């Protein structure tokens with residue numbers, strides 16, 4: 240039966256609940272599991288430590304290898320991403336680390352092509368060389384010429400952070416040749432974009448953001464083929480960047496409302512974008528499709544424009560900093576994708592570790608739009624803009 244995304248979000252990863260006689264998702268908090276006997280215990284251990292699934296009549300042995308509550312969430316997310324499997328981690332950065340290790344050190348191909356702009360933490364991780372990789376940072380159009388025989392991975396992000404620039408997933412996948420492409424799909428979520436359908440090998444999420452949606456779980460997840468999932472589970476079993484089952488439970492529950500949240504947050508964001516465009520305090524608004532989508536990327540790869548906005552303040556850094564502090568309904572905080580709206584300054588915070596020539600401009604603020612009434616959010620921004628004007632008037636009077 241082919242089901243619509245809203246139905247999939249509510250029902251996935253729950254096929255066996257009726258047979259278990261329960262309605263809510265069960266949580267398994269065991270750290271260790273009884274062994275049937277030494278041989279079967281050993282076989283089960285071997286299967287899972289090398290990235291495989293639990294064996295029949297075996298044991299889960301030790302839950303750094305496998306946790307049923309986490310596996311349920313992984314199954315649900317994989318279904319939503321049109322993937323064979325997914326592998327969850329303790330954070331988005333643990334997920335990115337596992338992807339890099341699995342595709343580079345584990346394969347002997349230590350060169351990575353990274354398409355900028357990227358999330359500050361990803362840029363920092365790659366630039367640091369901590370994982371023993373050599374990295375070529377490039378523009379989307381330079382992927383083809385950057386690929387070498389020893390390239391193990393191409394990393395890209397779309398919509399990009401924080402400028403909401405769209406990068407053509409199919410074009411990057413084609414330019415990468417056979418090299419696996421991982422797309423950071425955190426901003427779009429599986430509701431608006433499915434990178435695997437467009438030729439990417441992996442879709443990565445900071446599940447901390449929209450998937451969780453309530454600001455109370457730090458987690459990461461990668462949707463991919465079973466073959467790539469095995470490589471990722473092997474890294475996870477060995478390095479231990481696990482998602483706790485309570486986090487997995489909250490994420491799985493969060494998936495059920497993801498389509499509705501995205502629709503309403505996006506509707507709010509579109510209202511706010513329309514309002515911002517006409518405001519004299521704002522020099523430029525960044526939002527997918529605002530430029531008319533001349534290359535047709537939005538139409539080809541997304542089913543919506545999302546709920547992230549960036550704006551360039553006319554008064555430069557001083558204005559940006561005052562607006563971030565003056566907003567009241569918008570919490571001045573990093574992170575994004577939750578039910579409540581956030582405002583933050585990317586150059587000073589999320590993108591601080593990025594080299595200056597690739598860092599966002601100092602007059603840019605990023606907004607994550609939540610589920611509040613759009614009129615209240617607009618009124619809050621209007622109030623914050625008025626504070627900036629008062630400050631500027633006071634300054635000119637002093638001069």
Ligand SMILES: *Cc1c(COP(=O)(O)O)cnc(C)c1O
Nearest residue numbers: 330331332358400425445447458
């Ligand atoms: C937050 C974020 C990450 C990192 O995820 P954590 O869960 O904070 O480790 C990666 N990519 C994007 C786009 C993000 O917003």
